[in-house]
Amino acid sequence: MKLQHLLSLLPIIIHAQSSSTYLPLSYTIPTSTTECLYERITTPHEHVTSSLFLVSGQELTAAYTFEGPVAPVDIESNGRELQKYISIYNQQGTRMFVNGRYGDSMMNVVPIQISGIVDMEGEMEDYMDDTTEEMERMREMERQRNTPSNRYQQHHKDEVDEEGQRYQEMKRDMEERRRDHPDLDDYTIAHEEQLKRQVEEEAMMDDDFIKLQMDHEAHNNGNRGGGRGGGRRLQEVDQQQQQQPQYEGRRRRLTEVENLVPGEPFQKTVTAESPGWYRLCVTAKWGTIEVELELRKSSTYGPINKHTGHVPGSEAAITHEEIHHLYEKEDDATVLAEEEAIKTEDLSTTKEQLRILEKVYQEIITKQLEERRVWNWRTVKNQHLYSHLVLGNLVETVVYCAISGYQVFTIRKWFGGGPSLGR
Incomplete structure (x- = not known):
């Protein structure tokens, strides 16, 4: 009976593994424009991890800014009030928190503003x-x-x-x-x-x-x-x-500029002391780029990972949700009624196997995402190296032709002045 129960769970496990592979949201940012990702922090002293990865572009370099709160926590995400506070913050910055001009919720806050440049062109160096x-x-x-x-x-x-x-x-x-x-x-x-x-x-x-x-x-x-x-x-x-x-x-x-290991995203984890709306903005200053953006908070994705020092990724949360669905399916009263002969020992063994499956499944998804990013980085890096090589060869060819033409001109001029040389 234990074997029959495990066989009944097998299609669910296969579906969980093959249903969908997590891919972060990517944004195409034209030159000299900015793209922002917003997240509402509802509890004080919450950990927030901002993550960005440059997928492609003429130059794998971008400027980033993580800042907030830019709006009160009680503002909805699809209203005009949020846009109004964002416009005020864009004009005044952290000065909008002075004297409580915009309500009590925007007083006594601890603002955060972190900016820098991410350069993935220099990762190999x-x-x-x-x-x-x-x-x-x-x-x-x-x-x-x-x-x-x-x-x-x-x-x-x-x-x-x-x-x-x-x-x-x-x-x-x-x-x-x-x-x-x-x-x-x-x-x-x-x-x-x-x-x-x-x-x-x-x-x-x-x-x-x-x-x-x-x-x-x-x-x-x-x-x-x-x-x-x-x-x-x-x-x-x-x-x-x-x-x-x-x-x-x-x-x-x-x-220096932030240089990373090839294939790894740039991640920074901070503690948001004050509730409110926070944002991660990326600006393409040197050409059009495609970038993957994430804002992860500990209340949604779990506490900080001790090994990485960051809030776990979305792939870990999705994996945990899919495996948790298997737990609910296993503890369902209908399933237990159908499998009357199932013993408590069998269920404990199955749960232990599911915990192992969750860990292995999460590692597989993480490795797949890392390999995909590494291959993307290698592809873009090789394209840039090829472009630089072609441009260098073209410049060398032009210089060589110019020198050759000058030599031909000098020799013809020398032969043309033969009578003056006594010949």
Whole structure:
């Protein structure tokens, strides 16, 4: 009966997986125009994630602004009042919150205004920077691994392993000899003790040698540092030199345009302290673009994801809704009446399988969306590279033709002046 119940759920599961794949809303924005997406925040201290992804365009660069509240929370989305407040905000900005000129609901609010530029043309360069930093970290680990102390530890470990193998071989030989000659017990014991002393003496000699080598190196560093404590100061300077480029890189990235990993959307999560209408606006300044926009609030899509630091995406909410429908279908009284022989253990197992299905299904949808965005980015990037290559070749051809024409003109002029040259 359990099998029959699972088979009855199979068409619903297949329909849930094949019904619809989530795709964010995309907007085509002409040059020098702005497109905005509005969302009403009804509760204070709510988390809001703004997300945008440039699908295509002449230049994968756009200016964005997330701001609010631009209108009171009690204004409906399809009325003239909302348009009136938006027009006032466009003219006055955050000054409209002063002195309560537009009602008590627009007083004592904490406005938010975040703006910047998203550049997806430079994603490959940023990715290469990350790769270079990773290679530098690997080289630093290799340099630390090749220090005298680490080399000694590895060499000493190999020697100990080799000595241990030789000791085991000799021990096996002695055991065979003992079986052949039972009267050699005293000799065997004495020989084993001699081998142990030999291994210990070699290890002590190696330890003394490496200590002398490290003391000699520290003494040389102290002399180069200019007296007592010079080696310590030299190490401190090296640490400062290693840390300084890292901090400089961080400061540089904070002042740069937002560059992302290829295929990933730009996301920013903030806390809306005051209820009201918020908006995400994107302006196409360098050409017509197609952009995917999302505004996600925690009251609708759930709390912040601990791994990403953002409010979960719409695909996660849709997946949860579809799987939740399966739970309701499973707990339906009609289904339970039809399947009288179903046990509680069977239902708990089915629910556990549905939870696993929800997680796997959500991962599949997320990966599909990521792959689609990566392919879109690669397509646009290759088109731009091809256009730049064609333009560069065209310029080179024009310059080459101009130089060739000038050379022909110069040679003809030189031959034309032959009589004046005495010919």
